[in-house]
Amino acid sequence: MNPHSSQTEPIRHADGPTIGPGRHRVLIQAYACLPDHGSEEGVGWNRAIETAKYFDTWVICCKRLCANGIRRHFATHGAIPGLRFVYLSNSRRERFLAGIPGLRYLAYNLWNRRAGRLAQRLHKRHRFSLVHHLNYCGFREPGYLWKLDAPFVWGPLGGAQNYPWRFLPKAGLSVTIREGVRSIINELQLRFSPRVRKAAQRAALLMAATTTNYQALTRAHRVKPLIFIEGGVAERSFAATPPRTDGILRILWCGNLEPWKALHLLIEALAQLPQDVRWELRVVGSGSLATQWQRMAEHHGLDDRIRWMGQVSHQEALEQFTWADILAFTSLRDTSGTVMFESLAAGKPILCLDHQGAADIVDSSCGIKVPVTYPQEVIAGLAQAIALLARNPAMRDMLGRGARRRVQKYLWSDQGKRLAELYRQVIASNVQNDSAVSPLPYTEVRRDQCYSSSRGEISPVAMGKA
Numbered sequence: 469m470n471p472h473s474s475q476t477e478p479i480r481h482a483d484g485p486t487i488g489p490g491r492h493r494v495l496i497q498a499y500a501c502l503p504d505h506g507s508e509e510g511v512g513w514n515r516a517i518e519t520a521k522y523f524d525t526w527v528i529c530c531k532r533l534c535a536n537g538i539r540r541h542f543a544t545h546g547a548i549p550g551l552r553f554v555y556l557s558n559s560r561r562e563r564f565l566a567g568i569p570g571l572r573y574l575a576y577n578l579w580n581r582r583a584g585r586l587a588q589r590l591h592k593r594h595r596f597s598l599v600h601h602l603n604y605c606g607f608r609e610p611g612y613l614w615k616l617d618a619p620f621v622w623g624p625l626g627g628a629q630n631y632p633w634r635f636l637p638k639a640g641l642s643v644t645i646r647e648g649v650r651s652i653i654n655e656l657q658l659r660f661s662p663r664v665r666k667a668a669q670r671a672a673l674l675m676a677a678t679t680t681n682y683q684a685l686t687r688a689h690r691v692k693p694l695i696f697i698e699g700g701v702a703e704r705s706f707a708a709t710p711p712r713t714d715g716i717l718r719i720l721w722c723g724n725l726e727p728w729k730a731l732h733l734l735i736e737a738l739a740q741l742p743q744d745v746r747w748e749l750r751v752v753g754s755g756s757l758a759t760q761w762q763r764m765a766e767h768h769g770l771d772d773r774i775r776w777m778g779q780v781s782h783q784e785a786l787e788q789f790t791w792a793d794i795l796a797f798t799s800l801r802d803t804s805g806t807v808m809f810e811s812l813a814a815g816k817p818i819l820c821l822d823h824q825g826a827a828d829i830v831d832s833s834c835g836i837k838v839p840v841t842y843p844q845e846v847i848a849g850l851a852q853a854i855a856l857l858a859r860n861p862a863m864r865d866m867l868g869r870g871a872r873r874r875v876q877k878y879l880w881s882d883q884g885k886r887l888a889e890l891y892r893q894v895i896a897s898n899v900q901n902d903s904a905v906s907p908l909p910y911t912e913v914r915r916d917q918c919y920s921s922s923r924g925e926i927s928p929v930a931m932g933k934a
Contacts, residue, residue, distance in 0.1 A: 518884025584612025610667030623675030626803025725755030833870035
């Protein structure tokens, strides 16, 4: 069948042979889910493949964003037993709304409504032991899985963190207005959105991605979420960087060139360094402030030591850690920051701000955290830390070893085990409360059979034939 056809068919069961007893069935909703990616896409993918190790797993995801990448991965790497994807297309109305400034969340909500109806039909057929709204991780859109008659898991949740007010004047008028309005809306939505409140109270397991989000959810809804870091890292081998002999500190910065990433703080810190501190900076990423920040660097006479890499693939970004001595992470508003996990895996110390996700991920064994007080104090703190790291290769080496130890806490495989145990606890609690619920037999899912959904219906699609 042509996967791009608008013709629809009823749901068809695609189970393979039973290979073991006692496996529960889990439904995950992950709008963004892609192999070989960071950010939300990487979180969705890695959570899905880890869950499939322990449960028969269905994943509802966005067809436009995810289908082609997943199919290519399957064609190259073959099957993962127990994992099945259900692709839900964006409707024409959703695509139209997504292109209008300020209406992206409305388009996302409409997709979630249809995903909720799709989940109801899947649940009617497969009787899931647990459903999990995974991403996007922002609390504003809880989706509709919480309406199903199955234990509901939500998170890890982010999005409650705000841009520090003291830093808004330095960001410019437009950013001040946008971030100020966002902070006000954030608080109103967190406290007064009926769906956010109902989903939070309905959740058998509510997870906060950071301490900041834990505090916000606790304050707004009198719930006690579990702090469960949003991101992670795959087990991979980074080549050990040979000792530097040229006395140059190589700094890597990765992210969107947007106001909340605050690259300007690093540029101003570099401009304050003493002449004896030798450094080079590589900036990986693109965004609306690229030209402005390049001009800032030129104004300070730094442009000859900064290489603007632009947008690169995930693999190319990882390769930059072989070059780097440290990662600088300057975000003023971020749930976490997946690049920090990659830095830890590469054995590179992290220089960051001591707030939000970075405060939870980085400790004194693997990096330096600068207190978030006033802009000039933060800039001075960044400059002092850079000078300290540049003059002390032994400290960099010690922090690098600490980074490799620290990353063990964030391996996807270990996180998968922890989440699987939490799932089991939720399911067991539900079984005790409802004797009609019982484990379902595990069925192997063939990689060449997934589902693609159009207009809210589901039809079988052969992998790699789109």
